[in-house]
Amino acid sequence: MPDVIPLAEDVVEAFQGSAPLGILIALVGAVFLSLGAQLQHRGVEKVEAQHGSGQKAGLSGGQLLRLLARPSWLIGTIMLGLAIVFQLTALGFAPIIVVQPIGIVALVLTSVLNARVSKVKLDRHAIQAISMCVIGIGVFVTLAAFFAKEHVIREAQLIVILAILGAVLLALAAAFVFFRHKLNALFYIAAGGVLYGFVASIAKVVINRVLNNNSDWVTVVGAIGLLLALALGFYFVQTAYSVGSPDLVIAGLTVIDPLVAIAIGIFVLGEASETPVWVMIAWLVAGTVAIFGVLQLAKHHPQTHRRDQPGEIAPLR
Numbered sequence: 001m002p003d004v005i006p007l008a009e010d011v012v013e014a015f016q017g018s019a020p021l022g023i024l025i026a027l028v029g030a031v032f033l034s035l036g037a038q039l040q041h042r043g044v045e046k047v048e049a050q051h052g053s054g055q056k057a058g059l060s061g062g063q064l065l066r067l068l069a070r071p072s073w074l075i076g077t078i079m080l081g082l083a084i085v086f087q088l089t090a091l092g093f094a095p096i097i098v099v100q101p102i103g104i105v106a107l108v109l110t111s112v113l114n115a116r117v118s119k120v121k122l123d124r125h126a127i128q129a130i131s132m133c134v135i136g137i138g139v140f141v142t143l144a145a146f147f148a149k150e151h152v153i154r155e156a157q158l159i160v161i162l163a164i165l166g167a168v169l170l171a172l173a174a175a176f177v178f179f180r181h182k183l184n185a186l187f188y189i190a191a192g193g194v195l196y197g198f199v200a201s202i203a204k205v206v207i208n209r210v211l212n213n214n215s216d217w218v219t220v221v222g223a224i225g226l227l228l229a230l231a232l233g234f235y236f237v238q239t240a241y242s243v244g245s246p247d248l249v250i251a252g253l254t255v256i257d258p259l260v261a262i263a264i265g266i267f268v269l270g271e272a273s274e275t276p277v278w279v280m281i282a283w284l285v286a287g288t289v290a291i292f293g294v295l296q297l298a299k300h301h302p303q304t305h306r307r308d309q310p311g312e313i314a315p316l317r
Contacts, residue, residue: 022092022098022099026086026094026103029085029087029103032080032083033103034109034113035076036076036079037110040073040237040241041249042070042072047067047073047242067238087200088203091203092207096200096204097144099200100262101140103253103254103257103258104254107134107250110250111126111247114246114247125299129251129297129300132289133294133297135286135290136255136290136291137254139282139286140286140287143282143283144265147275149273149274153269158218162221164264168195169229172194172195184243185298186294188237188243188244189236189240192233192236193257195229196230196233197256197259198229199230200257200258201264201265203226205222209222237249237253252294255291256294
């Protein structure tokens with residue numbers, strides 16, 4: 001059985017690289033992400049209901065300021081901040097292909113929590129959609145953990161990532177400016193997921209370079225790009241909370257975020273240079289299943305058809 005030994009070696013190497021401490025830290029971050037999403041959605045929904053124009057065209061500056069007066073939003077933001085801190089810390093212990101997908105735990109937690117809080121039962125279609133997200137991203141990441149290989153990160157690779165990020169920022173800004181009143185929750189969710197994927201990727205590169213004493217000007221520019229992507233992604237996610245349910249937002253983020261990060265790892269950082277063709281095909285199929293699950297969740301989620309009254313949620317305001 002000549003193929004078994006190499007595969008076993010790949011499995012051992014994958015789990016040796018993904019330090020258990022990094023996995024544990026990422027799991028804690030996923031819990032904070034789930035709780036933070038629920039609380040932030042609560043605050044945004046109240047502000048949108050009381051001070052929104054009804055056009056669902058993105059949160060205004062005034063609405064963002066009013067969020068600061070909402071304890072639920074503030075606590076949720078603190079939890080989201082902790083989730084990011086735990087995620088970035090985990091990236092220092094484990095590869096990005098292991099850390100990012102662990103956020104899928106937040107989808108399960110948020111779906112259950114939101115169903116209980118909003119008293120809306122998830123139907124068969126919604127549960128199937130969530131299962132597709134979990135299974136798709138799970139297969140994708142499992143294969144990535146076995147076959148992807150990390151390499152020394154060069155300056156040119158970080159520059160390429162920043163250039164792609166610049167193009168993405170311009171495209172998102174243009175879409176927001178010209179089509180703002182026609183955009184729906186899926187746009188904001190996708191935009192936030194893409195930007196958070198860049199945040200994780202750039203963070204991994206910056207952390208790697210700092211740990212290897214490569215704190216040059218490219219690394220500094222990378223850190224600035226990371227903060228810019230984080231700020232804009234944060235805005236898009238808050239807007240998504242005003243037009244979509246928290247578990248739909250988390251579904252999009254926990255699927256799109258890791259797919260973007262892993263795609264950068266494959267095509268820019270060369271982590272798939274030794275990956276068989278059949279694995280690449282399996283990645284494509286698994287990623288498609290996960291994305292289709294998000295689209296189905298948007299279509300069949302109970303809150304898509306019945307929005308709860310903001311006043312039903314208490315006691316935080």
